[in-house]
Amino acid sequence: MxxxxxxxxxxxxxxxxxxxxxxxxxxxxxxxxxxxxxxxxxxxxxxxxxPSDSHLVAIEPKLQHLIPLIDDSTVPVIALVAMGAAGKTFLLQNAFERLKQRYEHSIWLSVSQSYSVHKLQCDLASHLGDLEARVKDVSDERAAELIHAGLQGTKSLIVLDDVWRAARVDNIITSLGLPIGQGSQCKVVVTNRNRGVAQNLSALIYEMKLLSKEDxxxxxxxxxxxxxxxxxxxxxxxxxxxxxxxxxxxxxxxxxxxxxxxxxxxxxxxxxxxxxxxxxxxxxxxxxxxxxxxxxxxxxxxxxxxxxxxxxxxxxxxxxxxxxxxxxxxxxxxxxxxxxxxxxxxxxxxxxxxxxxxxxxxxxxxxxxxxxxxxxxxIHDLLRDLAIDISKENRCAFDIEDDFTSVKRILLAKQEIDDMVIAQSRASCPRSLRTLSLLVNPINKIE
Incomplete structure (x- = not known):
C-alpha cells in the first residue's frame, strides 16, 4: 500500500x-x-x-558506403531497403545534401502507398524548367515521353522515397519516364521496405542494418x-x-x-x-x-x-x-x-x-x-499510422467504408470521394457527429 x-x-x-x-x-x-x-x-x-537533427549516430559509416554507390556510373538504380522506422529516409537525406551540387538536376519525390503517377510526373516536371505546363494536361504516356526527353543527356539524381509497390507491369521508373541504362547519366535511388519491390525494379540493393547496441x-x-x-x-x-x-x-x-x-x-x-x-x-x-x-x-x-x-x-x-x-x-x-x-x-x-x-x-x-x-x-508514416489507430479508438471515421453510426468526427481524407460514392455507400450521418472535414473532395450534398 x-x-x-x-x-x-x-x-x-x-x-x-x-x-x-x-x-x-x-x-x-x-x-x-x-x-x-x-x-x-x-x-x-x-x-x-x-531535418535539423544533430544526432547523426552511426550514420557516417553508412554514408561512406552509400555515397560511392550513388556516384558509380555503372549502377543506374539503387534501392535502399530496410524495415519501417529504421532510418532509411534520414540516411538518404544526408547523402542527398552532400551529392546534390554534383548533378545538373537533383530531385526528391515522396511516393508512398497510394501514389498517382501523373502527380509524380507533374512534381518531377516542375524541377525541369517550363516542362510542368506541357506535362499537366497530357496522358501519362505522353508525359513520360516529355520527361524522358527533358532528362536524357543530363547528369541527374532522382530520389523516389518510400516506394511501396512497383510490380513489373507497373514499374514506377518506366512509368515516370526516367531515362536509365544505355549510356544515360540519370541515377535513380529508391527507398522501400520490401526486397521484392527492389528486385522488380532491377535495382542494386543496399540493405540498411539496424543500430548496434552501443549506437x-x-x-x-x-x-x-x-x-x-x-x-x-x-x-x-x-x-x-x-x-x-x-x-x-x-x-x-x-x-x-x-x-x-x-x-x-x-x-x-x-x-x-x-x-x-x-x-x-x-x-x-x-x-x-x-x-x-x-x-x-x-x-x-x-x-x-x-x-x-x-x-x-x-x-x-x-x-x-x-x-x-x-x-x-x-x-x-x-x-x-x-x-x-x-x-x-x-x-x-x-x-x-x-x-x-x-x-x-x-x-x-x-x-x-x-x-x-x-x-x-x-509526420513520419508510422507515427501517422499510430495517429489513425488512436483516432479510430476515439470514434473517428476516415472512409465511407467505416462505421458512421456513432462517430464524433468524419475526416474524408481519402481523395476522389464524391456525391455518387456517398450515395452508393448508404452512409448515414450519426447524431453524435461534431466535425465533418472533406479535405478536397467535391461533395455538394450533405445529409
Missing part, C-alpha cells in the same frame, strides 16, 4: 508539472513571464529537405539527455538503456521518441517510475496481426502514452492529413483551436504554439521552414 501511495503522489506531481507547463490552470496563464513561443518558433526552422544507447542518451546533464548513476543508466533496447528493437525512430519522452527526469526515483511504466506497457509481441508494422507502432505508442492529456488530441489530429503531407502550422493551430483542444485563455494562440513546440521536441512532429517563412510540419 505504501508503494501504491508513493506512485499516486508521483503521478499527481507529474500532472501538476504538466499543467503548469501547458498553461492548463487559469491562474497561471496570466503570469508576467514572456511566452517561449516566439523564441521556440525561430529555433524550429530547418532545411526543407534535411542505440548513444542515440537514446542523445535524446534523453539533450543538454548532457545526465544525473542518473551509471548503473541505473545501463538498466534503462537495456530496457529501451529490449522494447525498441534497435529502431532509430523508436529510440528518438522514447528517449525524448523520458527526457527531463532529474532523479533516480523519477527514472525508476518511468522505467516501471516502460516495462509494464503491453506490446503483445506474439499477437497475430496482418500489419507487419504492428510491433513498431505499438512501440511508438509508448511515447504517445507518456504525453500529457492536453497534447494527445493535438497529436492524433495529424491523422486527418494525407500521407507525406506537409501542413501549414498556422492552419493546423486554427483547427486545434476550432476543435477545442486549446484552453480558452487570453493568449490562446501562443499556448497552441507552445503545444506544437513540445510535440516537435518529443520527435512526434518535424517542423520545417516553408514558403514565405511560414513553418510547416510533417
Amino acid at each position: 505504501g508503494k501504491r501511495i508513493q506512485e499516486v503522489k508521483e503521478r499527481v506531481r507529474y500532472i501538476t508539472t504538466d499543467g503548469e507547463r501547458l498553461k492548463l490552470f487559469r491562474d497561471l496563464v496570466h503570469s508576467d513571464q514572456p511566452s517561449s513561443s516566439a523564441a521556440g518558433r525561430s529555433a524550429w526552422k530547418g532545411n526543407s529537405v534535411l 542505440s544507447r548513444q542515440l537514446f542518451c542523445a535524446y534523453a539527455f539533450p543538454s548532457d546533464d545526465c544525473n542518473l548513476p551509471p548503473q541505473d543508466l545501463q538498466v534503462v538503456a537495456a530496457e529501451v533496447q529490449k522494447q525498441c528493437g534497435r529502431l532509430p525512430l523508436a529510440f528518438k521518441t522514447i528517449g525524448a519522452s523520458l527526457s527531463g527526469c532529474t532523479d533516480t526515483s523519477e527514472w525508476n517510475s518511468r522505467l516501471s511504466w516502460l516495462k509494464q506497457s503491453e506490446l503483445h509481441p506474439q499477437k497475430e496481426v496482418t500489419n507487419p508494422d504492428y510491433r513498431i507502432i505499438e512501440i511508438l505508442r509508448l511515447s504517445y502514452d507518456s504525453l500529457p492529456a492536453a497534447l494527445k488530441p493535438c497529436f492524433s489530429y495529424m491523422s486527418y492529413f494525407p500521407e507525406d503531407g506537409r501542413v501549414d502550422c498556422n492552419y493546423l493551430i486554427n483547427l486545434w483551436i476550432a476543435e477545442g483542444f486549446i484552453p480558452q485563455v487570453e493568449d490562446q494562440w501562443e499556448v497552441a504554439w507552445d503545444y506544437l513546440h513540445q510535440l516537435a521536441n518529443l520527435c512526434l512532429f518535424e517542423v520545417l521552414e516553408g514558403e514565405f517563412t511560414n513553418e510547416i510540419c510533417k
